[in-house]
Structures are given as structure tokens and as C-alpha cells.
Amino acid sequence: MQLVPPSCFAPDRARVSVARLAAEFAGGRTMLRRQQVGYPWHLGRGFHLDSAKPDLLTLYLQSASGGMYAGDELSFDVEVGTGAALHLTTQAATLVHACRDAAASLSQRVHVANGGFAALTNDPYILFPEAELSLATSAVVDSDGVLILADGFGAHRPARFEGTFKRFASELRVTRPDGSLLLLDRAALRGGDLGNPYDALGGAGAGGSVIVIAPAERLPAAEAIEAAAERAGCFAGVSAAPNDAGLVVRMTAPDGGGLTRGLTAAFHVIAETALGVPLAVRRK
Template identity: 25%
Template sequence: MPRALPIPTEQQREEKVSRTSFLRAEFDQQGGKTVMTGKYQTAPVKIAKTFDYSGELAAIVMDASPGMLEGDIYQFDWRAGPGTSVYVTNQSYTKVHPCKEGAGAVMQQRFKVEEGALMQSMMEPIMLYRGAALMNESEVQLGNGAVWMQAEVLSPGRLLRGESFVYRKLDNRLKVYHGDELIFYQRQLIEPGLQQLKAPGSWEEQTHLGTLYAFSDRINAGWLETVRAALEELPEEAGAHAVLAGASLTSKHGLGVLAAGRTAWQLQRTLQAVWTALRQERLQAPPLRLLS
């Protein structure tokens, strides 16, 4: 049975009262399989279920609330021990409700991926409702030979309710360390009321944005070739169904894929193809599903 992680400090208990929700999980190798060896969680988020896939462990996160409200803080802390292989996803979209001016919701994730481990964060899309604001921040710490991958799709709002870029703010940040060295920092700030998103070179007619990042000291030009080949094999679609996608290496130990389109499912399909190709050709791992 998974062991309990350390009891939160007094400061953390006070933060919990102020609507901070914690989810911490540890994964280790036991008997040639990845197993969850520790967890701590507070409502409304929890690990609903884990599944074993030939020694690789998939963990599904559940949010037992209508979505993130003003003042909500979610803190996720993931540790993948040496040689483990972990895939984390969630049950549905991350929904962010309206927030007052100057306030918002906060999602913070920390990934510690130890020597030779594989950690994959493949969550369902993020959707911000009218007037919503979200700070979405991830920090990754990589050991030697470790691999971290993340896919993310951003939706402009509830399109069937006439919401398209009527949220207030999305502040997206990603920081990656290899050992003690900072190897990547990305900040994406979207404020639809202040920016000309339809301008040439910006979003133009696209409404959804997808990204897939991979970081590891094992990444080389061959990984980029695999990604570009996977993108080229996708069926071509025209007009409103066209997906624009490209990929490049980062300055050190990284790979980024950017895709833009008009629907979330198309971008999920695109990132699924890239993820599957990397797993099969670069990690010698069987395909897993990104789509729910």
C-alpha cells in the first residue's frame, strides 16, 4: 500500500484553510514495475485510480468540484523515482470560472524526475470562462537520463455559449532544470482585452493552441526528425479544419512542438501522434492514449 507522505507544516495547513488544495505523489520501482509508494491529497483533488501498463503506471487525477474558482490554489507535487515510468492525466477539462479584477486561480505543479525515469503529463485541455484568470506554473527538475514530456491544449472558452477569448488573463509559465542548471524558461501571457490576437503573426483566425514539450539529456536531432515525420504523416485538412504545426529543438536538452487550430480534438490528435512516435521510436515504449 502507498505510504503517506510527510504531514504538512503549520504554514501549509493555514494555506489549506485559504482554499489551497494539495496533491503529492511518489512513484518507485518495485519488482520491475512502477508503483505509487506515497501520496497526500486534499479535497477537491485526488488520484482517482492508477493502472499498470506492462510495468508503466498511469495515474488519473480527479477534481471533485465544478472547476477552479476565484482564490483557488492547486499545488501538485510529483516525484518519479529512478527508473520509473509514469503517465499522469485527468478526467476532464481544467475549467476556470469568472474571477474578480485583481484576483484569479492558481495552478502550480512541480515534477522531480530522477535518474533514468520517464514522467509524462498529458492533461485534458484548459478552458477559461468569461472573466476568468489563471496563473498556470510548472517547474521540472531532471536527473541524468530522465525524460519529462507534457502536452497542453488551450481552449478560448465555451464556444457554444458564445465565449471566445473573453477571459481576463492566462499567465502560463514553465521552468526546467537539469540538475542545478536552468535549461529552459517560458512565459506565455494572454490578456485578450489588451492584445490584438487576430493581428497578423498572432493567433489570426486560430482559436486553440497546443504544445508538447520534451526535455532530457538524451534528446538529439533524431528526436526532432521523429516529430517532423509524425507531423508530415497526419492527414491534410483545409479551411476551418486546417492545423498549423511546427517543431524545433530548444537551446539545451529540449524539444518543443507548437500547433494551432480551430478545435481542441484536432490538436489533441496532433499531439497524440507526436507523443506516440516519440514513445515508439525514441523510448521503445508502446502507444498510450492522450484523448479521453
């Protein structure tokens, strides 16, 4: 009798994926000039949702894979041309699964040309036990451009699971086209350091940021942003970005759902001032 060893499966290789978008103003509207989006992403059709701002293109970026996994190396390039206006948002929160062998990473590169408006607003990353995520964003923004970046995270522990996430880290570097540095923002948190009223989040279950790069006359009052976050059930603090670049908003919430509402409320206040008109609700 011949013995046959039991079947086994080698672990899947980590995913390496690059996506690219380029938006331009043409024919009275912002349109996609170039689109290269592969698995695990899916990009929905473009919407022009705002009657008061008909040239603003809104895109929903969806995940077809159920989230991010160990060793994922994803990158995304977004280019917004002269006078174009783009809002890129996610369809829901992104799950980050256990990363026992290697951290998941996402790199973003953004270029906003003269007179351009770009808003990249991600719903929070939901970190499962043993999850580890590293975010790195580099942006080049013209002196007359507007950039809004919003993201954050919430810790989640399903029933019958123990522990918390390993680490969440982010880095943002913003420069002018000539290479001069406007802002360098770094943050890192370990899940084991959270869970008490005196931790980095003050005992909250989720935390996030909104970074606004814009000319001074297109920035809202800090009090307006903080009040909007408070109405959404969050706690927010607003400070001036270095080099008169814009504003930095830090926010905490009881959980990921609360953080989503707070980030959304802050985005609408900021976008209304930057564009001069209120925006329609982005339904998800």
C-alpha cells in the same frame, strides 16, 4: 414588529490545495510510494495499460469541483524515482470559470531521477469569459531522464455570454540536479488580443505546447511530430530546446477538442521514440 435583515452569504474563501505523488520502480513495475491528494482532485486507480511496456504506470487525475475558480491556489508535486515510468493525465478538459476578483493559479513541481520517465499530459484548459489562469511549473530532470509536459488552452463563450477570457499565462523552468538551467519558457496572452487572423494564434481558437526533455537519441524527428499533428487537424511547429535539452512543440487548433487530439497525437509519437515501443490508447 421586529425587522429582520435579509439573509446573505459571504463569498467563499479561495481554495488552497497541495497534492503530492511519488512513483518508484519495484517488483518489475512502477508503483505509487506516496500519495497525498485532496479536494478538488481525485486520483483514480493506477493502470498498467501497455503490454509492450508493462512497467509504465498510468494515472488519471480527475476534478471533483467542476473546474477552477477565482482565487484558487492549487499546487502539485510529482517525484519519479530511478528507473520508474509514470504517465499522469487528466480525465477531460478543465473548465476555468470567471475570475472577477482574483486569478486562479496552478503550480507544478516535477523531479525525474536517473533513468526515469515522466509524462504529464493535461487536456486543454477551457477559459470562460472573464477567466484568468496562471500556470507555473518547475522541473528537475536528470541527464538520463525523460520528461514530457503537454498542456494548452481554448477560449469558450457560452450562448448569451459576451466577452472572452482575461489572461492566460504560463512559466516553465527546467534545471539539472546541480541547479544548472536548461530551459526557461514564459508566455502570456490576453483574450482581448485574440480573435483575428493576425493574432498570436493566427486566428485559431486554441493553442498549446509540448515540452520534451530527453537525451538526443531518445527524441523523434520533428517532421514526425508535425505530421501527426497535421493528421489530427492541427498546425504544429517543432524547434530544438536550448542547451540541447530536447524539443519544444507549439501547436494551434480550431478549438479545444481539436487541440486535445493534436496534443495526444504528438505525445504518442514522442513517447514511442523515448520508450522504444508504441503505447496503447488512453481512453477517456
